[in-house]
Amino acid sequence: MFGKGISRRDFIKGAAASAVGIAALGLVEPAAAKAEGTPQEITTTAERPAGKVDGKYVTRAIGHESYIYVATTIFEGKITACQVLSHEETMGIGNYACARIPKAIVANQSINVPNVRGCSITSMAVKRAVKEAIEQAGYDPADFSAEVKTEVVEREESAEADVIIVGAGTVGLVAGARLLEKGKSVILIEKRDIPGGSMAMTYGGVAVAGCELYKKYDVTGALTNSYYGSVENMMEFWRNHPFLNPEYDRFDKAMPYMTAQYENTGKVIDWFTGMGIGINPLGYYEGGLQTGYTPYLAPGCYEGGAGYAMMFLEQRIQGLGGKILYGTEATELITDANGKVTGVKAKAGDGASWTLTGKAVLLASGGFMRNAEMIKQYYPEYEGQFFNCASASTGDGIKMGLAVGAYMECTGRALPAYLSTDASKFEIALIHHSTPGIMVNARGENFGNIVSDNHYKMAAAKLALEENGGAYYYVFDDAAACTNSDFDGYGMNTYKAIFEKGEAVKYGSVAEAVEKLGLTNLQASIDANNAAALAGEADAFGRKNCPYIETRNGVWILKVDPTFYLTTGGLAIDTATHVLKEDGSTIPGLYAAGDVTGSIEEKDGKKYGMGFDAALAYGYIAGETIDAEV
Ligand SMILES: Cc1cc2nc3c(=O)[nH]c(=O)nc-3n(C[C@H](O)[C@H](O)[C@H](O)COP(=O)(O)OP(=O)(O)OC[C@H]3O[C@@H](n4cnc5c(N)ncnc54)[C@H](O)[C@@H]3O)c2cc1C
Incomplete structure (x- = not known):
């Protein structure tokens, strides 16, 4: 069982002395990487043994962001342990695969386990690193490649809550947490295996005007008269901004949608900081951070801040008794004889057909960037373009809304x-x-x-x-x-x-x-x-x-x-998130916020700029509106 040069006793001894317990070490090295020294930079290329050599193998593979280092222990023909040692994958996305895939590999003794839906690139990288470990140990990866499938049991399921939310992305998590805090029961439907939608991909800054945090920070009063100081100042800035397109300015510079956004992003930041979601220190520090006065979710811009805030909200929802149905795709809205939306039908990957009923339904299912047919229909100029975004952005909520009489607006505009x-x-x-x-x-x-x-x-x-x-x-x-x-x-x-x-x-x-x-x-x-x-x-x-x-x-x-990476068009809503028909009337029971409604800025005639801020603000507004009306 043990190959040349290592006995079973030696292996156990070596493994016990964990600091020096790496029985063999060899890393998958791409041609371009040339570094030495620290564990991050190890360049050892192990020679393939003639026979099987049990031990702990540290291998690495390029994930979405950088190298993922994996330790795989192989002992008497079995993978006895597997762990991601370090990674720099996007927090709120890749970390889920880093945690789940190694466990699944050990449990199933197979590297052919399903990818975590929502972080496939990281899932595949971890599997590649483990495959390399198997080969380095002198085993045949084919012996660890039995296909592992999710068990499917076709069945009918039903559940009821005050509010059904379609999508556990930025809007779904904000609105869900807010409604649960206010005592409402909530079920979220999420088609991927992980929460967050586009949230973790954002830079994590939130444009804010006049919040409590600023009042506490601003001991010199310098911010008070700037556009950070108040919603009025901020809106004055936007009303005179060259990005305001007269052709689309249907409210004659009144900008009601953006005003509502800025009236609420400050509340979101104060709510976040009040419950323990961190932000980077505001300001400029000599030889250090220069992030200015935009609050960046900690630990910082493109440093996982939005991902941590996202995971915080998801845990809060679970902690407050909210239910999230993962791997479950909403397919249609249920209406009563009066046209009121009363629920959602959904199909889960495990075979469950769900009928979910509620007093209100919030569409929070994101945009349609990854739906080629819809791009062709609403943005013919961009037909065939690749959109670099979450693959789940397929316009499902828009289609469901249109099917019950909703109206689509702000399509055909320039895309960033x-x-x-x-x-x-x-x-x-x-x-x-x-x-x-x-x-x-x-x-x-x-x-x-x-x-x-x-x-x-x-x-x-x-x-x-x-x-x-x-x-x-x-x-x-x-x-x-x-x-x-x-x-x-x-x-x-x-x-x-x-x-x-x-x-x-x-x-x-x-x-x-x-x-x-x-x-x-x-x-x-x-x-x-x-x-x-x-x-x-x-x-x-x-x-x-x-x-x-x-x-x-x-x-x-x-x-x-x-x-x-995104589209500007979406369902028409009012500034309280009620979904509108073309004649301006509302669809009872139906609310929508975030990318499913398109760009908030474009509704006011301004070029799209900040979808994340709008999603946070309108997710928050949806929570307040639904709480008041349900
Ligand atoms: C790559 C990228 C980078 C970005 N960077 C920035 C940035 O730096 N700054 C900024 O301001 N904005 C940025 N944005 C925009 C911002 O992230 C979005 O506007 C915002 O997160 C949208 O939130 P949402 O809740 O509407 O949608 P999402 O966060 O996308 O959530 C939608 C959720 O619905 C789920 N879903 C979809 N269909 C169904 C269905 N049928 N059933 C169940 N669930 C479903 C999806 O899986 C997803 O989890 C970025 C967007 C992308 C794509």
Whole structure:
């Protein structure tokens, strides 16, 4: 049973001395990664044994964000233990797979366990690392690959609550927790295996005006007269903002939807901080964080803050007696003879057909970015585009609402995009802050001012891909490579996987990059950018504070792809979240909030900017409205 060089007694002895108990060690090494020293950087490549060698194997595989390190113990033909040792996956998404997949592998003695729905990439990475461990131990992965399926028992189930919520994403969790606190009974239906929807993917900042937190913070009074100081100040700022599009401004700058948003985001932040959801310290700290006055959910921007807040809300819902039906897809609304919505039908992956009845139904099922048919219908200009977002955003709630007479609005508008890496579609939306550089097209020409109005510049770049030669590259220097991994502005180290995944490539000189990638005009673009940087002037595209790119020691090039990620259209609602018909009348019993209603800003005629803030605010409003009416 034990292969050459290790006896059963030696193994047990070694395993007991846990600090030195790694009987064998070898890591899955992608071609591009070259690091040494710390556990994060181990480069040992174990030779495959001739026979079977039991022991604890530490292997790693690239997940969504970075390497996932896994320890797998194999003993007498069985996987006796499996644990993710470290990971940097998105909190609120990948962590669920890191916790669940190892347990499932040990329980089933198989790496062919189902992915956790909602975090498939991480699930598959953990399985790859365990497969590697099996091979390193001299076993055949085929012997650990029996397919494990969820048991399906077709049956009818029913349940009743005051409020049925479709979707346990941003809105569902906020509204659910709020309603439970107010004493209502709540059932949430969630089609994935994990909560959160798009929440954990957001940067975790919340634009707030005039909240209690600010009053406590603002000892100098500096914020009082700024747009942070009050809803009035904030709305005055937006009323005069160039993003307000007169063509869509049906309320003549009154902006009722955004006003309601700002009247409530402050309440959300005060509610969050009051119950223990942390935020980063506000302000600017010398040599430290520079996050300003926007509250970022702790531990920080793109650092898992939104994920932790999300998991906090989910636990609060469970703790207050709320029920969440995971792996269960809502399929249609139930109405009575008067057209009042009285419940939801849903189908679970375990075979249960649910009939859920309630006094109110809240649609909180997100947008329709991943529904190609709906994109074609409502955004023909974007037909066939890839949307880099949660795959569960398939417009189910919109279709259910339309089926009972709801009205769809704000479709066909310009869609924003953010920058992703080309190969793995890894989101790098704020790279122009953390890793200052320039974006060039396939001819090496500077694409323009990517800092101001970034999301719409990215969208324009994507739509003009062909005329730009079919590819874009992000160009930066060693200094930017340093700040990429520790950026004071937001405290992020989120994009270091561009190096670990081997997508950012260092060329010895600009000339080498030009030759290898065909970026003919790259040197001229860098020269023009550097001239503006040294002069302290805006470049030809109006970009201020251009980053000087030092190429003496070579240049970093990252192939990038601007990706769309959301839609602006959705169900019409009033500012209290009642779902509206085309004639403006409400559908009794039916409420909706978040991406299922499209962009709150677009309803007021402003270009889409912040869906997360709107979802938090309108989830909160939905809780208040339903509590008052049910
Ligand atoms: C990649 C990405 C990054 C983003 N970054 C930012 C940002 O930095 N700042 C910002 O302001 N906004 C950002 N947004 C937008 C913001 O995240 C969303 O506007 C907001 O989270 C939407 O919340 P929601 O509750 O409406 O939808 P979601 O959070 O998407 O939740 C919808 C939930 O409904 C579930 N569901 C769907 N259909 C069904 C069904 N039939 N039955 C049961 N459950 C169902 C889904 O699985 C999901 O859990 C981002 C969005 C994406 C996609």
